[in-house]
Amino acid sequence: VIGIVGYGRFGKLTARYLSQDRSVVVYRRRETTGEPWEARVRFAGLAETCRQPVVILTVPISAMEAVLGEVAPLLKPGALVVDVCSVKELPIRWMREALPVGVSILATHPMFGPDSAADSLEGRKIVLCRERLPERLYRLVRRYLSGRGLAVIEAGAEEHDRQIAVSLALTHFIGRSLSGFGARGLAIDTEGYRRLLHILGVVENDTWQLFHDMHRYNAYAAETRRAFMDAMAAIERRLAASHPSSSTPPS
Numbered sequence: 001v002i003g004i005v006g007y008g009r010f011g012k013l014t015a016r017y018l019s020q021d022r023s024v025v026v027y028r029r030r031e032t033t034g035e036p037w038e039a040r041v042r043f044a045g046l047a048e049t050c051r052q053p054v055v056i057l058t059v060p061i062s063a064m065e066a067v068l069g070e071v072a073p074l075l076k077p078g079a080l081v082v083d084v085c086s087v088k089e090l091p092i093r094w095m096r097e098a099l100p101v102g103v104s105i106l107a108t109h110p111m112f113g114p115d116s117a118a119d120s121l122e123g124r125k126i127v128l129c130r131e132r133l134p135e136r137l138y139r140l141v142r143r144y145l146s147g148r149g150l151a152v153i154e155a156g157a158e159e160h161d162r163q164i165a166v167s168l169a170l171t172h173f174i175g176r177s178l179s180g181f182g183a184r185g186l187a188i189d190t191e192g193y194r195r196l197l198h199i200l201g202v203v204e205n206d207t208w209q210l211f212h213d214m215h216r217y218n219a220y221a222a223e224t225r226r227a228f229m230d231a232m233a234a235i236e237r238r239l240a241a242s243h244p245s246s247s248t249p250p251s
């Protein structure tokens with residue numbers, strides 16, 4: 001039996017797929033509207049959810065420390081705790097500090113969400129940062145994930161956070177910026193522009209909290225944003241220098 005703590009966008013996706021081949025118990029803080037897969041899921045209190053042999057935390061990154069404090073005393077010795085946070089260095093540190101030594105830890109980042117995995121998990125990527133867990137259990141989990149069609153990537157937390165600062169945090173930053181700019185569908189467009197609008201559409205489906213957290217808790221996100229904006233400013237300066245009348249004059 002697998003316990004899931006947190007029932008938002010990613011918690012629902014986790015419950016939906018896992019309940020296809022495992023028994024699933026979910027802790028949600030408040031009633032949600034019935035989803036078709038909920039016939040296969042049992043809702044329970046936090047204590048019962050945390051008594052399961054595997055407990056997956058699908059709460060916002062910024063809620064992790066508080067949730068770990070609540071969850072830790074409720075876990076059974078030998079349980080496995082799995083996180084799905086979109087950053088890895090800090091949540092791993094929090095889990096190591098908060099969880100009893102007899103509890104195993106597996107840090108993951110599923111590189112998909114309710115939009116990209118709406119129809120299937122086939123070929124989607126999941127990053128595993130192996131933490132405090134026996135080799136046998138780790139292999140079991142890896143085999144299960146591969147069997148579900150996922151492409152498993154093993155990485156250290158720092159390497160994950162450095163790459164994700166570009167591939168996820170910067171993508172969302174550009175998507176949110178396009179939204180702030182007011183980008184919208186145009187009759188006279190290009191394939192490239194339609195791709196930009198696609199990014200905008202996808203990132204806006206996630207909560208602002210997730211966007212905020214993936215920047216705030218990733219140690220490399222701020223420097224990545226700065227480097228990107230410096231590059232934009234340099235291109236703008238170059239344009240202004242070569243065609244002073246068609247660009248913003250230097251102040």
Ligand SMILES: NC(=O)c1ccc[n+]([C@@H]2O[C@H](COP(=O)([O-])OP(=O)(O)OC[C@H]3O[C@@H](n4cnc5c(N)ncnc54)[C@H](OP(=O)(O)O)[C@@H]3O)[C@@H](O)[C@H]2O)c1
Pocket residue numbers: 005006007008009010011029030058059060061063066067084085086087109110111112113114206207209210
């Ligand atoms: N969205 C994605 O595509 C995606 C992909 C990969 C990984 N992730 C990761 O998944 C995690 C959740 O993201 P999300 O997009 O699913 O966020 P979300 O839609 O905001 O869902 C978060 C859920 O956690 C619950 N929660 C918040 N604080 C809690 C607490 N103290 N105790 C118990 N439950 C609590 C929320 O309950 P309320 O509704 O009552 O506030 C909500 O149900 C994050 O770590 C994120 O990095 C997300």
